Amino acid sequence: xxxxxxxxxxxxxxxxxxxxxxxxxxxxxxxxxxxxxxxxxxxxxxxxxxxxxxxxxxxxxxxxxxxxxxxxxxxxxxxxxxxxxxxxxxxxxxxxxxxxxxxxxxxxxxxxxxxxxxxxxxxxxxxxxxxxxxxxxxxxxxxxxxxxxxxxxxxxxxxxxxxxxxxxxxxxxxxxxxxxxxxxxxxxxxxxxxxxxxxxxxxxxxxxxxxxxxxxxxxxxxxxxxxxxxxxxxxxxxxxxxxxxxxxxxxxxxxxxxxxxxxxxxxxxxxxxxxxxxxxxxxxxxxxxxxxxxxxxxxxxxxxxxxxxxxxxxxxxxxxxxxxxxxxxxxxxxxxxxxxxxxxxxxxxxxxxxxxxxxxxxxxxxxxxxxxxxxxxxxxx
Numbered sequence: 001x002x003x004x005x006x007x008x009x010x011x012x013x014x015x016x017x018x019x020x021x022x023x024x025x026x027x028x029x030x031x032x033x034x035x036x037x038x039x040x041x042x043x044x045x046x047x048x049x050x051x052x053x054x055x056x057x058x059x060x061x062x063x064x065x066x067x068x069x070x071x072x073x074x075x076x077x078x079x080x081x082x083x084x085x086x087x088x089x090x091x092x093x094x095x096x097x098x099x100x101x102x103x104x105x106x107x108x109x110x111x112x113x114x115x116x117x118x119x120x121x122x123x124x125x126x127x128x129x130x131x132x133x134x135x136x137x138x139x140x141x142x143x144x145x146x147x148x149x150x151x152x153x154x155x156x157x158x159x160x161x162x163x164x165x166x167x168x169x170x171x172x173x174x175x176x177x178x179x180x181x182x183x184x185x186x187x188x189x190x191x192x193x194x195x196x197x198x199x200x201x202x203x204x205x206x207x208x209x210x211x212x213x214x215x216x217x218x219x220x221x222x223x224x225x226x227x228x229x230x231x232x233x234x235x236x237x238x239x240x241x242x243x244x245x246x247x248x249x250x251x252x253x254x255x256x257x258x259x260x261x262x263x264x265x266x267x268x269x270x271x272x273x274x275x276x277x278x279x280x281x282x283x284x285x286x287x288x289x290x291x292x293x294x295x296x297x298x299x300x301x302x303x304x305x306x307x308x309x310x311x312x313x314x315x316x317x318x319x320x321x322x323x324x325x326x327x328x329x330x331x332x333x334x335x336x337x338x339x340x341x342x343x344x345x346x347x348x349x350x351x352x353x354x355x356x357x358x359x360x361x362x363x364x365x366x367x368x369x370x371x372x373x374x375x376x377x378x379x380x381x
Contacts (some may be wrong), residue, residue, distance in 0.1 A: 024048050027081040029069045037093045038077045039108055040068060041084040041100030042120065057267060059215075060192045060294050060364075061122070067368045068099075075375060097379070099167075102157035109162055116378065119163040121170070121178075121186070123290040124311055126154040128177035129220070132287035132327070136219045140247065143224075148247055152217040160185075165378055167371075170291035173310045177288075189370040191290070193297045193362040196268030199277060202303035202355050204348035210336070211279040211304055213241040213265075213295040214286075218248060222285030222309065227251055227259065228329040229336070234258045236336070238283075239275050241265050267298060276302045280347055281339050286312045287327055292362075300358035303351035307335035320354050 027047040046065045049055050056062045069079045080091060084101035095112040098105050100120050109117050123129065133150045141148055160166060160178060166186045168174060175186050210230075214221045223242065230238040234256045241262045242248065252261045265272045282299040284306065292314040296306050306313075306321035309331075313323050322338050324331035342350065 025083040025086055027069075029073055029079040029081075031073050031076070031078055035076055035078050036096040038072045038079050038097040038099060039090075039093075039095045039112065039115070040072075040079060040081045041086075041098065041104030041108060042068075042081065044081045044083055047081065054266075057194050057196060060194050063195075063364055064192055064367055067364060068371065071368060071372045071375070074372075075379060097375075102159040103155075105159055106157060106162060116165070117163045118165045118167055118378070119159040121160075121166050121168040121174075121290070123170075124174055124177040124288040125160070125179070126156060129154050129288040133220050136222070136224060136287060140219060140224050144250070146250060148219065151245070152220045167374055168290070170289075171313060171315045173313060174289070174291050177311070187374055188291070189374065190362055190366050191292075191294070191297075192364040192367040193294060193301065193358070194267055195364075196298070197273070198268070198355075199273055199302045202348070202352045204344045204351065205278050205280050206344075207237075207278040208280055208340075209237040209239060209275075209278045211239050211241075211276060211282045211299060212284065213282070213299065214284070214293075215295075216243055216245065218242050218245050220287050222287055222327065223247070225285050225327070225329045225332055226283060227255060229332045230259050231255055232329075233333075233336075239279065241272070241275070273302070276304065279304060280351060281305045281307055281336075283307045283332060283335065284312045285309045285324060285327065285332055297358050297362045300354040301362075303355045305339070305347070305350050305354055307332075307339060316357070320350070320357055 024045045027044040043065050046062045050066060069081065072079045080093060082104065084104045087103050087107035090108060090111045095115045097118065098108045098112060098115045099118045105117060105119060130153055133152050137148055137150050140146065160182045163185060166182065168186050168188045169191045170188055175183055178186065212226060223240070226238060230236060237258050237260065239260050239262060243264055248261060282296060282304040284293065284296050286293065286309050289312045293312055296308060296312060300306060306317070308321065309324045309327060317323050322335045324335055
């Protein structure tokens with residue numbers, strides 16, 4: 001037995017030596033040994049999984065990460081990409097720009113002391129997010145006599161302080177969650193959206209059911225407020241497309257049948273589009289986002305009108321949907337009252353308007369153009 005373990009260990013070591021695996025936490029795009037470098041602290045694995053369709057469709061940031069490198073190359077920079085969680089073993093290269101997330105950009109700033117530092121902010125300020133997470137978790141535990149933990153807690157960092165610039169996915173409401181002393185550093189840009197199948201025709205749905213979709217972190221997304229409202233209003237149907245996290249597992253057998261739990265569904269799937277076709281509105285009462293989240297954008301592309309919290313909104317929201325006044329069940333009630341005051345013909349026109357806006361505004365071409373313009377400007381100055 002011991003001999004077999006030793007043989008397996010030797011063979012495994014020999015295989016690694018003969019067939020070394022690439023370090024997928026690093027990706028390099030070098031155009032010339034004479035050119036300066038940009039260090040991107042974001043995600044590197046996407047460059048090794050770009051042919052994995054399900055992986056690439058899981059979030060719009062995958063294709064955005066791929067688009068960043070050729071933009072810097074065209075600006076005459078070599079690019080060294082590494083995972084934003086990697087804080088050691090920085091290469092001996094001439095880094096002129098550090099771009100990305102903490103903690104890596106903070107660690108890199110100590111190594112490349114003359115580099116321009118640009119934080120990539122993709123959400124609300126961490127103090128705001130953590131306060132919201134604590135509030136909703138404590139509220140649920142108090143109401144349900146449970147002991148759920150804060151699952152979306154964000155570690156503190158000083159990236160906003162050490163950065164020369166902050167490039168943000170978000171809107172004016174996202175900016176306002178940051179300290180006033182650093183807001184002058186912030187430039188916003190539009191994120192892209194997944195390139196998946198959408199409804200062929202955008203029409204008013206006589207069923208007028210309601211739609212919610214998110215990834216992990218259902219407490220911070222405000223799902224308890226949705227559960228509360230639709231439990232009290234059983235004449236309306238809510239479709240919840242989200243992971244079966246502990247809170248969902250706890251609450252799903254305690255809710256009336258008008259609240260339907262679907263779990264995670266693939267974007268663009270026929271099953272998901274069948275649900276979307278029964279709805280006119282997406283309700284997304286999140287307590288913290290980087291502006292309009294991908295689930296709202298993709299729902300709008302399918303003609304759903306947004307009823308959202310201020311942190312899930314976009315700057316033009318007043319022309320396309322409804323912004324909740326605060327983070328509560330009562331604000332959801334006001335949003336639905338607004339929605340149900342809209343005549344079917346007008347509602348259908350609004351759905352079509354939302355679809356056109358989301359499609360034209362949130363795409364990879366626009367993201368790339370704004371990303372390129374931002375860096376051209378700061379590198380020129």
